[in-house]
Amino acid sequence: MIDALTLGQLRTFVAIAEAGGFRAGAARLRRAQSAVSHAVASLEAELDIRLFDRSGRRPVLTPAGIALLEDARAVLLKVDTMRARAQGVGMGLELELPVVVDTLFPLPVVGEALLAMHQRFPSVRTQLQVAPLGGPLMALLNGQCALAVTVGDDLNDARLIKEPLGTVAVVPIVAASHALADRVRQRARLRLEDISEHLQIVLSDPTAMSTGRDFNVLSPQTCRVGTQEAKLTLIEAGLGWGRLPLWTVKRALDDGRLVKLPARSLGPAGESREQAYVVYRRDRVRGPAATALRDELLARHSAGGSA
Incomplete structure (x- = not known):
């Protein structure tokens, strides 16, 4: 039976x-x-x-x-x-709160939320890591963190609850010295095939969650890197083009060191918006500090916290 x-x-x-x-x-x-x-x-x-x-x-x-x-x-x-x-039920306060944040998500927003949480629970030690692509989700699934922030809709798992946090602006950029920047200054129309002729700097997934899959890789010639900082450095050196969150490159765009590629195929005026989420395990206990941090992140979204 x-x-x-x-x-x-x-x-x-x-x-x-x-x-x-x-x-x-x-x-x-x-x-x-x-x-x-x-x-x-x-x-x-x-x-x-x-x-x-x-x-x-x-x-x-x-x-x-x-x-x-x-x-x-x-x-x-x-x-x-x-x-x-x-x-x-009746769970005590965590001693430590490990958090993993997607490399695309604005860290100033996370900092504000952590500050508010710390003011409520000053005894909780916070451990913050930044990881690309499948890194935040894999950390949750492996029990390495209690809360994560991820960007994009490509990777999911039934064991996870994802709550939307607004969107992150992502822009395709090149160094001012790059040949594509000359095309932009000449106000030439940039088509996808024009951009894909040039080497693309791509961020690699440190996990196996995206094995066999590429996201927003448009050029047959690529240079793959492990961190967003390395990606930005190589783009600034003129090696190739790549997509980065606007919050990380706005100052360099404003002072002319970088140039945005206004290709309509990459979004309106070359800008796309990726959905961000606060994520946690549905089958694990979420303690008071993790709950407070989750609430603070959601509150900033409700207040118009898109980046």
């Missing part, structure tokens, strides 16, 4: 499917392989179906196993969320 199913059986099923084998699943769960095999066999008996094809060197999900894997994940996520809420 299905009422006899246990959470342990479901966790074992999911662990084996994700780890790619009974031995790896047992190691992930820190259980004996025989116990893991017995749990899956019991689950299959309860459901009266085969979840894994064991005829090869590695177990492979059957069509029924593939169909039920997402159901098992959904059940476990709801249970973990319920447990987190129960643990959060």
Whole structure:
């Protein structure tokens, strides 16, 4: 009977499917392989179906196993969320609040929110890191932070709650000495193919979340860098063009060191706006300081905090 199913059986099923084998699943769960095999066999008996094809060197999900894997994940996520809420009742103040912020998001906004949080909870030590692309989300999923800020809609995970924080202006730029800057000064119409002929400076994802995917990479010739600071330095040196958040380059644009590429294909007057989010785990406890920081970030969005 299905009422006899246990959470342990479901966790074992999911662990084996994700780890790619009974031995790896047992190691992930820190259980004996025989116990893991017995749990899956019991689950299959309860459901009266085969979840894994064991005829090869590695177990492979059957069509029924593939169909039920997402159901098992959904059940476990709801249970973990319920447990987190129960643990959060009467939870004490955090000793430390680790936060990871997308490299595109304006740090002055984060600083204001952290200051307001610190005034309420001065004893909480804050640990702030800045990471591009999948970095903030992966830090949340790995338990390395309690709260994150991310920019863009390309990367998602069902275990995360994303609340909108407004938008971030992103502009394509080159050094004033670059050939594309001459085209801008001559008021020549810039088409996408004109820009893509030149080397593009691209920020690399330090995680595997975007493996096999590129975001806003338009040129066949690229130079990939690990930090936004390196990207800006290479653009200022005249090596190529790239897209950066307006808040980081506004001063250099105003004093003429950098030039914005007003190509309509890259957004109105060359400017696009990326949605920003405050993100946290739905199946983890969010303590008082993390909640306060989340509220402060959202309050700045409500007050018109787009950058």
